[in-house]
Amino acid sequence: MMREDTPPSRAELLALSLPSFVFSGYELARKTYLPVLLAGAAGLDLARTGLILTIVHGWSILVEVLFGMICDLAPDPRWRRSFWMATGTLLQLLGGAVLWLAPVHGRSVFLWLLGLLPLASGWVLSNLAHGAWALEQASGVLARGRIFGGRAQAGMAGSILFAMAVLWSHHASSGLAGARLDDFYVILLLTLIGAPLVHGWLIWRVKERGGGPSSASAAPRLDWAGVIKPFRLCIASPADRRLASLFLLVGVHMAVIGGSFLFIARHRLALPDWGTPGILMQSLAAMVGTGVAPGLLKRMPPLRMLGVVFALNLALALALPVLPVGHIVPLLGWSAGTGATMAVDFMLLRVVLGQRLDRDRLRDGDAPAAAFYAGFHLPLNIGVMLGTALLFRGMAWTGLSDHGVALTGLTCGLAVLCLIPALGCVFALHQALLAEDQSHPARHILNSRIFIMIKSLI
16 A cells, blocks of 8 residues: 555656646646637527537546546556557547547537547546556655645646747737637647657656556456446545535636636626636636645645635625626636635545545455546536536526626526535535544445445335
């Protein structure tokens, strides 16, 4: 078993962090710039834009669920993470090539999905394998806080540089009418170049540690008892169900804020040229927040810090409708606060997830890290899909002809509906963990909790 006193080296930490650098570009392009491209240059209405985005999110959920069943398997168990990261990279290149070669304007929904679905599948495979790999590299709050803090910082650094690349493309093509590459495609090109490089370096630099001493000689086989493990993990105990609810609510909140930001900057605040600088400010603040948060974990438990972050997010959501039109500084200030808090809450959720993995480790060196990562990111992705569907259905209903006033109210309302229950879930999770510690031994077996849960249902 990996111990608290044997964290990864600096080189390993860097190799584990860099895939998040490139993944942040994909997330930024898909969640923020793709909706603007579809509803703008592609000529699609808001209903079809929402349909495409919802299908892509739903497909990502299906792939993640299916992949969570087999991610702990591979033709060679010694390279189970590497194999799937390489497979995901190939799918990313395939989907990216389809998107790059097909014309943007006049493209049907089917042709958009023909490129977006392989691209999304590839990132699901790579990100899930990467997350399981990171979970297996160390144990304990501080060590995992260092790993996931490093990943979060790399993601924020990626968002900063990708946003800067978009701004540079605006500047470079300012004198070339009609020649500027769309923002989505600027980021897509950079991620397609970067993904093979950072994934290859991770495979080369970091030795996998999750296979156990006999994994090299064990024949890979599908454990049918573990096929539905990602589903069971989310309902195995009251604490697990509350943690899954937090992932769901955070997913909805992320989708609502990320999907509406550029539309609000352009239509409600009349600052169309300041949307990307706002994203840059979000990324800078998020990098600072995720850099400070791991140090605070030494003095504040993760759940208490999570409650504080949710309260700050709630205050920022309520402030959104009163941002003054045409004023740059309030927009950038709001962007900085939102970027910092949304990055930290996601990092803290994964720290708590690591604690659950430590508690439910089945045997030394062979924890079901992929099942944990897939199981609890399932509600996160469902939340992203629900948030996207609700946001764009509401936008299609209200339209943007009122200068984005209704959109701003819709965004604020959906955010508040997520964050107030999230605060309640933090308290309920704390109570469930206290009850769990009092009624079960510290090294209690996951399958026992699952059996008790299923027996009670029957």
